[in-house]
């Protein structure tokens with residue numbers, strides 16, 4: 001499957017931004033996203049209730065103490081995973097800050113390639129212009145807010161499907177139809193709103209928070225901001241652009257996005273109980289976890305040896321990198337797959353799996369088919385676990401739990417990072 005036929009990295013979340021939250025963000029010093037919001041007719045009453053909501057969420061944040069050592073710590077309260085106000089609060093603080101993976105360079109390999117997507121309530125459009133430069137915009141027409149492009153593919157310009165306003169691949173407004181008596185209108189001020197875009201290795205990143213910066217492609221600064229000191233380690237361990245893109249699988253799961261992340265970050269704790277098939281291919285005694293600033297790396301030796309006639313899906317070593325807040329890179333045997341966990345609501349997320357393989361195996365259909373079936377089985381098992389956890393979190397029986405100190409340090413690290421950003 002090619003990227004043009006694959007589903008785009010679209011995020012389907014419907015806006016859950018209440019009038020209260022909109023007003024809140026207008027009152028904060030904010031960036032491109034907030035600048036997009038039309039003026040609201042706020043009132044002191046609404047402002048006051050926004051402050052109450054903010055205080056309420058801050059109190060929930062404070063229910064987790066990141067400074068308590070893992071041996072004594074409680075996990076975050078269940079409200080972090082169930083409360084609609086907290087979800088909204090978290091969306092702005094976690095996802096609209098810092099670099100976020102949104103796609104792959106393969107999706108915009110050639111001039112005029114583009115893809116669209118959604119992160120929280122931000123609709124975005126990424127494209128490559130005729131000179132090879134990558135651009136990203138809010139995918140929102142400056143006339144009456146229609147989405148300008150959808151899906152992915154190739155375009156020489158973007159024509160709004162509503163009234164035909166036309167934008168160049170650099171976002172400039174090229175044509176505004178039937179505007180002949182308009183006054184005080186400068187086309188140069190009505191291009192698509194820019195977003196910060198960068199690439200690292202095979203990944204396309206957006207930063208929805210910052211002022212627009214000069215483009216950073218393959219830039220060490222972006223690598224350092226996104227991955228911290230782990231950037232070099234990943235590059236040296238097979239996370240690079242040399243692999244061939246294969247296909248995408250998309251799952252909608254009835255759980256908070258953090259439930260899926262937590263499940264990933266338990267140091268293989270659940271593997272022998274919930275993934276018996278996978279466990280037989282791994283040497284779980286070799287499981288180890290290393291935490292970096294915003295990344296944790298779990299690694300594990302393979303449980304079987306590779307022979308010339310029988311390629312092993314998992315290979316001799318598996319590496320599972322979690323990049324805060326919601327991106328996972330799994331490198332094992334000849335494979336790399338990535339998991340992007342997108343929040344769709346307090347109890348709903350979408351997880352996008354993209355599969356890459358070492359180039360010499362990209363035509364080995366039998367091996368690929370077998371591997372994808374094995375991978376799918378693991379996803380099905382994880383979905384069942386995550387949906388069960390969400391239901392448990394919503395019951396009155398549970399408020400918070402404990403960590404297994406020798407295996408769940410990556411999860412603890414994730415919760416500490418979340419706490420830090422939610423407190424800022």
Ligand code: FES
Pocket residue numbers: 141142143144145146160161162163164165
């Ligand atoms: S909304 Fe795009 S041209 Fe009218």
